[in-house]
Amino acid sequence: MITKIKILRYTFILLTLTTVINGCKKKEEATPEQETGSVSDVDGKEYKTVKIGNQWWMAEDLRSTRYRDSTSLHAVPPPPFDTTWSKFTTGVYCNNLDNQNSIIGVLYNWYVVNDSRGIAPKGWHIPTDAEWKQLEQNLGMSSADVDNTGWRGSHEGEKLKVIRSSIGGWSDYGSVWATNESGFSAKAYGCRMFDGSWGYPGQGSTGFWWTATAENNSAWYRYLDYKNANVFRYYGPKTYGFSIRCVKD
Numbered sequence: 001m002i003t004k005i006k007i008l009r010y011t012f013i014l015l016t017l018t019t020v021i022n023g024c025k026k027k028e029e030a031t032p033e034q035e036t037g038s039v040s041d042v043d044g045k046e047y048k049t050v051k052i053g054n055q056w057w058m059a060e061d062l063r064s065t066r067y068r069d070s071t072s073l074h075a076v077p078p079p080p081f082d083t084t085w086s087k088f089t090t091g092v093y094c095n096n097l098d099n100q101n102s103i104i105g106v107l108y109n110w111y112v113v114n115d116s117r118g119i120a121p122k123g124w125h126i127p128t129d130a131e132w133k134q135l136e137q138n139l140g141m142s143s144a145d146v147d148n149t150g151w152r153g154s155h156e157g158e159k160l161k162v163i164r165s166s167i168g169g170w171s172d173y174g175s176v177w178a179t180n181e182s183g184f185s186a187k188a189y190g191c192r193m194f195d196g197s198w199g200y201p202g203q204g205s206t207g208f209w210w211t212a213t214a215e216n217n218s219a220w221y222r223y224l225d226y227k228n229a230n231v232f233r234y235y236g237p238k239t240y241g242f243s244i245r246c247v248k249d
Contacts, residue, residue, distance in 0.1 A: 006245065016238040018044075019168065020122065026227075030174040031203035032067050032141050032209045034050060034051070034183050035049070035050070036048060036049060036050050036052035036059070036065050036183065037049040037050075037051075037126060038044035039058065039121045039246075040120075040121060041062070041063075041064040041120075041121045042064060042066050042068050042070060042121070043063075043065065043066055044046060044063050045063050045064065047059070047060045047062075047121075048060055048185075049248075050175045050182070050183035050184065050185075052135060052138050052139070052182050052183065052184065053134065053135070053138030054138075055131070055134060055135060055138070055139075055247055056247065056248035056249070057127075057184060057245060057247050058124070058133070058165075058246045058247075059183055060185065060247050061105050061106070061186060061187065061209075061243040061244065061245060062108075062119065062120070062243070062244040062245065062246060063105060063106045063190070064106075064119055064121075064171060065106065066153050067091075067115060067117035067118060067119055068117060068118040068119070068120075068121075069118075071117060072099070073091055073092060073108075073119075073181060074088070074090070074091070074092045074093075074095050074168070074172055075092070075093060075094065075095075076088070076092045076093070076094045077094065078094045078095060078096070078097055078192075078198075079192070079196055079197050079198055080197075082094075082196060083196065084196070085109075085195075085196030085241070086194060086195050086196050086238065086239045087167025088109060088111065088239065089111060089206025090111050090115075090118075090149060091108070091109065091111040091112035091114075091115045091124075092108075092109050092111070092112070093105070093106050093107060093108045093109075093112065093241075094107050094192060094241060095107075095176045096189055096190070096243075096245060098183075098203065099203075103190060104168070104203075105187075105189050105243065106243075107191065107241035107242060107243060108210070108241065108242065109239050109240065109241060109242055110210055110214075110219045110238035110239075110240070110242075111211055111237060111238060112244070113126050113210050113244065114212070114214070114221070119244070120244075120246040121246065123248060123249050124246040124247065124248050124249060125206075125212070125246060125247060125249055126210065126211070126212040126244055126245075126246055126247075127211060127212060127245065127246070128212045128213045129212075129220040129233075130208065130213070131220075131247055132211055132220075132222055132233075133146045133147070134185075136152075136156050136231055138182075138183075139153075139156040139159045139160070139182055140153070140155070140159075141153040141154075141156050141231070148233070149233055149234050150232060150233070150234065151228055151231070151232050152230055152231055152232075152233060153231055154229065154230055155229045155230070156229075156230060156231050157229050157230045157231045158169060158176065158177055158178055158179050158181075158183075158229045159179055159180070159181040159182045159184055159209070159229055160180070160184045160186045160224060160231070161179070161180060161186050161188075161207075161224060162178060162180050162185040162186060162187050163178050163179065163180050164178055166180075166185075166188055167185075167187070168186065168188055169204075170188045170204065170205070170206045170226045171186075171188070171205050171226040172224045172226075173227045174227075175229075176227060176228065176229045177229075184245075186204055186207050186209075186224055187207060188204050188206060188207050188224075188226065189203055189207055189243060190202035190203045190205070190206050190207070190208075191206065191207075191208040191240060191241055191242050191243075192240065192242075193240065193241075194236065194237035194239045194240050195239075195240075196241075204224070204226070205225055205226045206223065206224070206225045207223070207224045207225075208221055208222070208240070208242040208243060209221060209222045209223075209241065209242055209244065209245055210242045210243075210244055214238075215235040217237075218235040218236055218237060218239070219235055219236070219238050220233065220234070220235045221233075221234065221235065221240070221242055228238050229240060
């Protein structure tokens with residue numbers, strides 16, 4: 001025989017489960033659907049795009065090897081086969097290689113960024129330092145933090161990074177967790193140093209992106225690494241080899 005106490009207990013459990021399920025549904029319904037699209041460069045390479053705040057960003061690193069007028073960029077071999085990288089004061093690129101020497105992307109010096117022929121797809125451009133700040137604030141960085149240099153913010157870096165199980169994913173480190181909440185899909189593809197050597201610790205641990213903003217003989221950039229949940233902002237030599245993202249005009 002089912003007692004009144006048992007009936008009350010079952011009713012309480014049922015009501016609790018119903019509340020949890022409805023709460024989850026409300027949470028899912030409250031999450032806005034992300035706007036995405038695509039764009040092609042002069043080489044015909046297609047890139048995913050994503051709207052973050054009121055900005056449209058490429059959700060992949062640029063891989064073009066020609067300017068918009070179809071002029072080819074000068075290719076420099078990757079290290080250790082090259083000693084000329086740091087000598088260039090015009091736009092050059094190198095293929096970014098993984099541990100199996102397969103091409104995973106393209107790294108550019110800053111002179112590519114500044115070239116009037118334009119490397120970005122038509123209707124797009126390389127973001128300024130201010131446009132990167134706008135992106136960071138769209139992800140929750142405070143106005144007090146956004147103008148600082150060094151590591152700034154809180155979890156904005158996690159929101160930018162592609163999840164660890166993806167190609168180009170980030171190494172594990174404590175409580176730092178790549179969520180890609182923004183859809184930006186930043187990959188841990190490292191960089192080329194100002195002297196032409198590979199950056200350390202490199203792939204799986206770091207990612208660097210140029211801005212279009214110069215600072216005397218240097219230029220501003222953004223840096224993410226596996227140990228930090230926030231975003232690094234500083235300026236450095238224009239002969240670094242960094243990735244490029246583009247934002248819509």
